[in-house]
Amino acid sequence: MKIKVLTAYPNAIWGTHAAEWLSAAAALDVHGVHTLTEDPEAADAILFMEGHQGADMFMEEVLWHPLRRRYPDKTFIYHDWDYAFPLMQGIYPSLRAVHHKPGVSAGGVYLARIEENHPVSRARDLNLPQDLLYSFVGANNCEVRDRILKTNIPETYVADTTQRHAWLLSPEERATYEGEYASVCVRSRFMLSPRGIGPSTYRLFEAMEMGRCPVILSDDWVPPPFIPWEKFSLRVKESQVGDLPRILADAPHVALGRAAREAWEQHIDRPHAFHHLAETLRLILAQKVALQGTLRPYLDLLASDMRNLYLRARAKRVKRALKSLLASRPASAVPEAGGQGAKP
Incomplete structure (x- = not known):
């Protein structure tokens, strides 16, 4: 083509x-x-x-x-x-x-990431034992993430970053944040990849790039074609957060992680993305x-569940357009207070 x-x-x-x-x-x-x-x-x-x-x-x-x-x-x-x-x-x-x-x-x-994925780069240099069953680090912005962040399971690591955006941190704070995140990912046998505001998440592709098995918790997600998801990922229903220790207990995390990295290299890395x-x-x-x-x-x-969101977005666009139009009118076109046509 x-x-x-x-x-x-x-x-x-x-x-x-x-x-x-x-x-x-x-x-x-x-x-x-x-x-x-x-x-x-x-x-x-x-x-x-x-x-x-x-x-x-x-x-x-x-x-x-x-x-x-x-x-x-x-x-x-x-x-x-x-x-x-x-x-x-x-x-x-x-x-x-x-x-x-x-x-x-x-x-x-x-x-089309704006910049290099720094946590992945940092993870390449780390040699740590995989002592965590799973980890999740992310914002609490939907029901399944809320359940993950509130579930206390031994030998796992979860952290709520709702108020902590990497791009707003100072260089020193960001380096610390990304280093901690990279360490957690390397220590994890599985990386949870729950939906966020939308059904997909960057965590899924970070897990693949880091060579960790992604656990996809998103009932409404549409898998990208051509990628052999069944060979390296586990898809778990959003309602089964409490069952994760049982589901993951005997899963071959090493082989799955190796296959995840291979899938990233063959389908998502730049030489293959186009x-x-x-x-x-x-x-x-x-x-x-x-x-x-x-x-x-x-x-x-x-007719969809996005009706109200679209109508609000459309109203904002119309408002911005009218504001821009009024701002561009010459001053002579705007009646002055007390001028001709003004009410007494």
Whole structure:
């Protein structure tokens, strides 16, 4: 496939980062099956590579972009927001199963990190015994995480980081935080990867990169295709947090961890990321369903559990647009107090 990669938000913070990251990954590609092109006409797929733009949560700039309107059948989006809804065909790392439509959407992995994953780098230099059955370090932002953080099980480690964001720490504090996290991960036989605000989590891919078996606790998660999840991960129902010691007791953590690292190297690491993302686009095309125009997905959205979230987001966008419009009006167009037409 020939793929044109771009963004609809070139002027946003980190707006071009995801597209640039994927283009750099394409330059390292070892498969040689798919290539990049700048020509939308010659492209087999046009991919808007987007992060999570706060001002446009549902990526409507992409939906109404001239290229998407001109080539609707071959235009896709990569959209990694926690509340992503498939208004158009694409790859959604945090897609909810109830919203998944084969031939329109696919699960995906988190790509295009802004910086190197420092805890993983630190973990490479550590040689510690695996004396912890499992660990979880993360924010308490959903029910299953709350249960994990409140369950007291011997030889495990859990920590609530709700009020501790690495990017807000001083360099010294961040180094300490990341060093502690790396040590905990290395000591763990299993790394819990519970859903967060969305059904996916960065913890899952960190576990793979660190060579630890991820325990996926997310009933609504849509697995990215092509990755052999059954060979290296354990999927446990969110309601079974209390049963984790029994479930994990005899699982072959060493072999699973080794297979997890191998899967990360073969499917997610940069030399392979572009290929598997392109293969996912090809899978969507192979499962093709007739596109029902732009109105139908909006009706599905308004009938979903995201209706209120979308309406609030839309109201905020309208408010910002009106404020910007008023601010751009010349002063002479705004009546002065006491001027002509003013009430006495």
